[in-house]
Amino acid sequence: MAFKKLINGAALLSTFKNIQQAKNYKKLSLFTLFVLLGTNLLMAQSSATSNTASTEPAWGSIAYYIMLFFLACLGVAIIGKILKLYDLTQKMQGKKGINWNNVMGICCAIFLVAGSYGAYWSLTEQGSMSLPESASIHGVEIDNMFIVTTVLTLIVFVITQFLLFGFAFVYRGSDTRKAYFLPHNNTIEKVWTIIPAIVLTILVVFGFFTWTKIENSSEVKGDLNIDITGHQFAWEVRYPGKDGKLGNVSYKLVTANNRLGINYQDRKSFDDLQADTIVLPVHKSIRLNIHAQDVIHSVYMPHFRLQQNAVPGLPTFFKFVPTITTAEMRVKTDNPKFEYLLYCNKICGDGHYNMQKVVRVVTDAEYQDWIAKQKPYLTDAVKKENKFAEAAPSGAKQISSNRLALNN
């Protein structure tokens, strides 16, 4: 209410002669308020940027673009008013006013040219930013699919935009021409229904076969099994030990010392290793076993064209073969600090942004070196908790009979 009073007050205080003038003052005071608010917002953002010593300039903020948009609208409105005024003056002088059909037609032609250039600029400037070079075998197939779809939609886009705005310009309203009324045409209906249906069917079938090939686990035997578990807000990575097999896990077994709920009744789990970084040997088939402990997360590795949801209670997996080592990619991208990254691609809570992990693709020899240095999950604390017998590094009898207590 106070805000409304302020606005009306501003209008009342002004020396207006009639109601229309009062309304204008009201609009003007609203606009002033908006500009003030926008300026404050801009200044606040610019000071926040300087405080955090970020390199992002103030003009990169959303407020700036909103202001720019309103300014552009204002510009268009002013030009419109001037034209209208000119039109009226011409008519008052008995001359022919502005031909608005021509104005609209030319506007459509300008929009076609400017829009086409905008689309071209966007494709050439930003197209290369959309996805980095694929670093996995199946990634190349996904990229091919992406390119085919983009080219097809681009052809349709160019044809339809030229027809739409070209017709609006060439056949703009004229006193000498009468529009042809076309209520219905079966041939046109058939053409624009059947052609897109065929093209879309080809694309969907193409996609279906590619996806089946990627997902078909029976064809590829996983050379390396890695468990990846998402929880708010981190990823846990588990590598198999010398036996090459991972032990079973169960959420019921999760404790402070056993955060993955590894089942230590399962001998395969004795040598399972924990790792901070995901290190992958190049040209080997990797099977990521994906788990979640609380909410839905998503394993997303854009360079490998890999994304799979991590769903609590529903373990999933994804198989892929990395083809380019991190060192090779550093040369290719001319960036000595380049790293492959794993992100969480589900907004899973306020610390979601923090769910990032470095993925390093290395040669087989480098991988063997690295894996030899990783520590097992079976620490002394876990052994104590599970009442492992003293000095029993291998063999099934090292677990005491009290281990069922874990299930409580």
Ligand SMILES: [Cu+2]
């Ligand atoms: Cu997450």
